[in-house]
Amino acid sequence: MFLGYHIAMQIPKRKSENRRLVPVDTFITEEKFNELKAKLKRMKEVTHPRLSEESKRLAQFGDFSENAEYQIAKGKLRGLNQRIMETEFQINHAQVIRASKNTDIVSLGHYVTIESQGRKNTYQILGSTESKPESGIISRHSPIGEALLGSSVGGEVEVQLKDRKVKYKVIKITRDQEE
Incomplete structure (x- = not known):
């Protein structure tokens, strides 16, 4: 009885075949x-x-x-x-994302006007794939985005930036930029 070895040629995978979908x-x-x-x-x-x-x-x-x-x-x-x-x-x-009609509390999709050290800025909070801080769109995962979610008008949040902590006061929450 012949017991031979089965040698199979291995075909290397292409880089694209090894790639996994990134979350x-x-x-x-x-x-x-x-x-x-x-x-x-x-x-x-x-x-x-x-x-x-x-x-x-x-x-x-x-x-x-x-x-x-x-x-x-x-x-x-x-x-x-x-x-x-x-x-x-x-x-x-x-x-x-469908911004909540309730503008008492900051939620995803809302425009939030905040004030810190006399300067006001308005940001829209979206998912990270659409984040454009230079255009006023911040990620829900950014330090400011995370701190603002769930806060309300008049409330203050403290954000740890690279080298310092900054306090922001929530001035206004809207569903649309024009409100």
Whole structure:
């Protein structure tokens, strides 16, 4: 009886196959949700067919191992497939922010006017994927965002910044920037 060894050739995984979906903040605005859906549609209906067709066209030029253009096209297609998966994941796990009508207490989506050392600033508190501090949009995970959530008009919060603690007084809470 022959007991042979079965030697299987291991095919190395591509970097994209080793990549895991990175957890993202699932709280997004309805506007961002609609942007993601439009982006996904564009990737699936426009970009993917174009890159697929390009790969098929380049595959006709012979030996894949020496066909640099084909390898590049396949790499672009793999990258696009990864972005499609990530966007689908984000859409499927999204929690759309709807600012509470109750403006007595700061909650996600609200605009909050705060004052510190005589200076007033207004911020909207959103999920971290939409954070743009220079535009007045702060993450719910930022030190100021975390401190403000749950506070009320007239209340004070203390925030530990890099080298100092700063006190902020809540002046106004609104659902819309124009209120």
